[in-house]
Amino acid sequence: MASRAAILTAPGNPFVVDTVEVAPPRPGEVLVxxxxxGLCHTDLTAIEGSNASCVYPAILGHEGAGRVVEVGPEVRGLAVGDHVIPLYGPECGACRMCLSRRTNLCWxxxxxxxxxxxPDGTSRFRWRGEVAHHFMGTSTFSRYTVVPEIALAKIRQDAPLDRVCLLGCGVTTGVGAALDDVREGDTVVIFGLGGIGVNIVQGARIAGAGRIIGVDLHASKELLARRFGLTDFIDASREPGRVTEQVRALGGGGVDVAFECTGHTGVMRQALDVCQVGWGTCVLLGVEPAGAEMAVPPVAVRYGRTLKGSYFGGVKGRSGLGRFVDLYMDGKLELDPLITHRLDLADIDEGFRRMQDGSALRSVIHFE
Structure with a gap:
């Protein structure tokens, strides 16, 4: 099958928008x-060359939504016409991780x-007679893509695909992380109010947090974050040496939950330090540079603080993503204000330039 797609030939190169050939799905696979x-920062890491799991030429994209057009042999849970969101984190239901019920990870x-x-070691994409590689198991920058059944979440058909596509990554990561750890009445702080941070804000609001503090270097982030539920904003560019003191003051000595979304190890340590001794929880979501390490004295956690990470907001994609679609359809979760630009596939390079210069929160590529 011919498909319009954006191909990244090497780090730093512009995308090539061209026709690729997509092979039919094999056993356990689905053609979508x-x-x-959506354009996500993780795609940008492949463009910049810092994503070790990207093999070039590659068809990027992992924040999409679409319809099933063909199912391969041994597919049991999906049928032609179903609406789905591809998942970069699958849920097989049979591995040790899935059976543990302790994690949403499935490797x-x-x-x-x-x-x-x-999974059989071959690609379903060919471009100009050569293999083109999948990315994160999803490759949603192609009009047609093949995805394992275990990496597809079936969703309700009345949900608008050009909005709920955002649930494939950033929104679910942020909202899910907040719903995991925030209790009613909690004081929370979010370091970094980008795509994930603002969704932690609205997740904390949904969870009933009493105070939601945002910390960012850019004051322009405050307005949208307040729309999602932010109660206090700290401009870290003004007095960077006083951020810890200011957060502690707003939290009455320490916050109940701190979320770190920048990927800077110094900010990670800062997020841990502002947590309340005895029960405060620090959740790491920002992706650190390769080889980075974070120094933590044992006493920082020995007196009851918790330091943890969060992957896709702790959400099991196939069995848990439908809840977030329902939250959106019920008017409790906002997606529309996050979309600042709607683009054709031909404008994909411009979309990533806007991500880099900060003029776009989320850009969405439309195939129809």
């Missing part, structure tokens, strides 16, 4: 027609996914 796909296909191929 993508309706829309059943991680070895092949990180080599840019399907």
């Amino acid at each position: 027609e993508i309706a829309a796909s 059943s296909i991680k070895p092949t996914r990180d080599r840019g191929v399907m």
